[in-house]
Amino acid sequence: KEKVILDCDPGHDDAISIILATLHEKVDIVGITTVGGNVSVEKTTKNALNICDLVGLNVPVAIGANRALTKPLSVAESIHGESGLDGPELPEEPTLNPIDQHAVDFIIEKLLESDGDIKLVPTGPLTNIALAMIKEPKIIPKISEIVLMGGGTFGNWTPAAEFNIWVDAEAAKVVYESGVPIRMFGLDVTHQALATKEVTKRLQTINNDVADFVVELLDFFIHTYKEVFDFDGGPVHDACTIAYLIDPSLFTFKHVHVDIETKGEFTYGMTCVDLLETTGKEPNVYFADALDVDRFWDLFDETLQKF
Numbered sequence: 001k002e003k004v005i006l007d008c009d010p011g012h013d014d015a016i017s018i019i020l021a022t023l024h025e026k027v028d029i030v031g032i033t034t035v036g037g038n039v040s041v042e043k044t045t046k047n048a049l050n051i052c053d054l055v056g057l058n059v060p061v062a063i064g065a066n067r068a069l070t071k072p073l074s075v076a077e078s079i080h081g082e083s084g085l086d087g088p089e090l091p092e093e094p095t096l097n098p099i100d101q102h103a104v105d106f107i108i109e110k111l112l113e114s115d116g117d118i119k120l121v122p123t124g125p126l127t128n129i130a131l132a133m134i135k136e137p138k139i140i141p142k143i144s145e146i147v148l149m150g151g152g153t154f155g156n157w158t159p160a161a162e163f164n165i166w167v168d169a170e171a172a173k174v175v176y177e178s179g180v181p182i183r184m185f186g187l188d189v190t191h192q193a194l195a196t197k198e199v200t201k202r203l204q205t206i207n208n209d210v211a212d213f214v215v216e217l218l219d220f221f222i223h224t225y226k227e228v229f230d231f232d233g234g235p236v237h238d239a240c241t242i243a244y245l246i247d248p249s250l251f252t253f254k255h256v257h258v259d260i261e262t263k264g265e266f267t268y269g270m271t272c273v274d275l276l277e278t279t280g281k282e283p284n285v286y287f288a289d290a291l292d293v294d295r296f297w298d299l300f301d302e303t304l305q306k307f
């Protein structure tokens, strides 16, 4: 079993990640930490708690940062709606409560008391992870791996930058320069995990409450991706991290150096992926470049059938 802390900003694809991780025997969720990103941290926390409730997941949920290290929060309501999880009906007030410890302190405590076997799985801006590394650098050698969704060789928020990195590029810089091994699922690979209408049709036949809920999430997500990007489907970006933990053979990787741009007028938040080794710098990232699409949806289907 992989011990993980899911650091997230649900978010349709974050919610789907939590759901996929919940029942899978290969994943052991130590806790969930929330961050402001797709919407404010109040909303991402509420959404995380509602998802836990829905799938019967009983793990600590800790509230994290609600802004980037050096600037105010920018949100993605155009993609995820005002609640961050528009589409399906969810309770106004979750029945579960967050714990009474800040996400950053939760991450630090769990890592320090671990045997170095916890993976961090950030699927939102990297603010909490950077803050934890700054507050307690002793955690850095304790992190077994950071399995993150972010970046890519092109952007979706600006021509150069992907949303999670763009929201807090300074935090991303801290994390990418920390020396911790990073498995990076950027847009190059997450756009291959495209939930189309055919996918939702298939998932509908599973016929349990959780699968139906995922279909409702995907219907909304597919709709906004059509409106905003004219895509014929919604990429379930964040779910690539969990799919990797369950079955690493679904992906191929390149071991490369990645720098984070924090100064560019047009390129702020860009992940500079040195695919052709032009910098001569030591690789710091396993960059996912291809996905076995058929097996990905098989795994998605099988995992939802467990509910």
Ligand code: BDR
Residues within 6 Å of the ligand: 011, 012, 013, 014, 038, 076, 079, 123, 124, 149, 156, 162, 163, 164, 237, 238
């Ligand atoms: C990322 O941004 C968010 O909107 C998604 O949840 C995902 O983490 C994709 O760029």
Ligand code: CA
Residues within 6 Å of the ligand: 008, 009, 010, 011, 013, 014, 037, 038, 123, 124, 238
């Ligand atoms: Ca996310």
